[in-house]
Amino acid sequence: xxxxxxxxxxxxxxxxxxxxxxxxxxxxxxxxxxxxxxxxxxxxxxxxxxxxxxxxxxxxxxxxxxxxxxxxxxxxxxxxxxxxxxxxxxxxxxxxxxxxxxxxxxxxxxxxxxxxxxxxxxxxxxxxxxxxxxxxxxxxxxxxxxxxxxxxxxxxxxxxxxxxxxxxxxxxxxxxxxxxxxxxxxxxxxxxxxxxxxxxxxxxxxxxxxxxxxxxxxxxxxxxxxxxxxxxxxxxxxxxxxxxxxxxxxxxxxxxxxxxxxxxxxxxxxxxxxxxxxxxxxxxxxxxxxxxxxxxxxxxxxxxxxxxxxxxxxxxxxxxxxxxxxxxxxxxxxxxxxxxxxxxxxxxxxxxxxxxxxxxxxxxxxxxx
Numbered sequence: 001x002x003x004x005x006x007x008x009x010x011x012x013x014x015x016x017x018x019x020x021x022x023x024x025x026x027x028x029x030x031x032x033x034x035x036x037x038x039x040x041x042x043x044x045x046x047x048x049x050x051x052x053x054x055x056x057x058x059x060x061x062x063x064x065x066x067x068x069x070x071x072x073x074x075x076x077x078x079x080x081x082x083x084x085x086x087x088x089x090x091x092x093x094x095x096x097x098x099x100x101x102x103x104x105x106x107x108x109x110x111x112x113x114x115x116x117x118x119x120x121x122x123x124x125x126x127x128x129x130x131x132x133x134x135x136x137x138x139x140x141x142x143x144x145x146x147x148x149x150x151x152x153x154x155x156x157x158x159x160x161x162x163x164x165x166x167x168x169x170x171x172x173x174x175x176x177x178x179x180x181x182x183x184x185x186x187x188x189x190x191x192x193x194x195x196x197x198x199x200x201x202x203x204x205x206x207x208x209x210x211x212x213x214x215x216x217x218x219x220x221x222x223x224x225x226x227x228x229x230x231x232x233x234x235x236x237x238x239x240x241x242x243x244x245x246x247x248x249x250x251x252x253x254x255x256x257x258x259x260x261x262x263x264x265x266x267x268x269x270x271x272x273x274x275x276x277x278x279x280x281x282x283x284x285x286x287x288x289x290x291x292x293x294x295x296x297x298x299x300x301x302x303x304x305x306x307x308x309x310x311x312x313x314x315x316x317x318x319x320x321x322x323x324x325x326x327x328x329x330x331x332x333x334x335x336x337x338x339x340x341x342x343x344x345x346x347x348x349x350x351x352x353x354x355x356x357x358x359x360x361x362x363x364x365x366x367x368x369x
Contacts, residue, residue: 001053005062012226015042015066016196019224022062039223042066044087044123047114048130056140057147058131071125071228074098080234086125086227090180091116093124103232105241105262108355109183112245115252125227128181128191128207131218132174132283133254134163145171146215153215156319160331162256165316165338167282172215173319175280176208177254182279183243185287186260187232193225200225208284215283236273237262237349244345244356245279246337255280257338259345263300271295271304276312276346281338288312300350302343309342 005022009015022040040062041049052058071087074096082102084093093099094110114122131137136154137144143151155163155173163173181204189204208219221227241262247253258279266272274295278286291312298304318332348356 002056002059004053004060006065007062008065008067009069012069012071012194012228015064015069015226016194016224018062018064019226020196022064040064041223042226044126045089045121047118047122047126049126052131052138055138057138066226067123076102077231082232084124084230084232086229087123090114090119090122090124090127094119102238103183103187103235104238104354105187105235105243105260106180106183106232108241108243109179109258109260112243112258112355113179124180124230127178128184128227129219129221130178133177134174135159137174146174146211149214149216160319162254162280163319163331164283165281165318165331165334166278166286166313167210167284168319169211169213169215171213172211172283174211174215175282176218176284178285179243179245179255179258179279181208182258182260182277182285184230184232185285186262186275186277187235187237188275190231191221191227192229192231193221194228195222195225199228205287210283218283235262236264237275239352240264240349241275242345242348242354242356244341244348246341246356257281257334257341259338259341260285261342261345261349263295263346263349265300269299271298271300274308276308276342278312278338278342281316281334286312300346302347305343305346306339308346309339312342313339 007018009018019040038059038061041060043063043065044067069087072085074088075083076098077083082098090110094107099107134155136142137146142154145153153172160173164175184204191202191204191207193200209217243260245255245258247255260277262275263271264273274292276292291308294308294311295304313335316335318330
């Protein structure tokens, strides 16, 4: 681990000041294509950042510890939504009565991620900032455009089983690892941040970015901006939502494909509103509003769900070298897997089954997947 400066902040204002002081020696911004690993970072739970520092993947010149700031409250908002403190742990958030009542989809997604020990430490704000678990990114001995721009992307022509089928570029085919973020994307969350320049609200769908020509940039947050809280609008999906996660093993594994699905039905049983977001398939949680629009006004059916899945996956393509049979290395298998997962998640949401864990998973009627 490289040497670094450390400062602990007691207030938000002090955290912003400490970040400015760090910027005097370690620039907060870098020219396009330049390494960004040495910029100062905020430290909260540290469940991802500290690991990356130990591996030499990230080498921040200064850490500003914000773990004791008063940003952990979870509260109801006047419009029936939720305010989630950035420093509330994932465990506390998932078990909070307001989250259980108003955002069961978010609860299901959080509980599908990591392990109980990590959820007890990881924070809501930190979850948004966790970095890809691409094996090439973590291996400092091999090239990686995300780690060192311009060096190449071995995953694009190598072992790509875990990599993107949507939104990738020739520079990066990594996927975003979060489960919580997939639900936040589906629920139209907003990220609230603060810096010395003032406060800013970022719609969740604009927070993470696709790799394009700059895969080293994961999100639109400026390095000196501190996430203070998240907000969720009132949701009509309480009784009909599901987080479906497909992975290599039953626990503590990142998603090959995950789906956050939610439906609201009108008095005639037709779909009045729908949400679909995918994880494990792109550089960010993937949502296509046109696929959701196909469901509006439809009577829930396997055919309607199939059509939405087809629309959502229309731009999907396999990586891992030239077009390969599914029996060979690559990620072509993810496209039919994602299609079936979308249909199943919508079927489970309609039936009121919130997740693919526990006995309820095996009692879904009319499964079209």
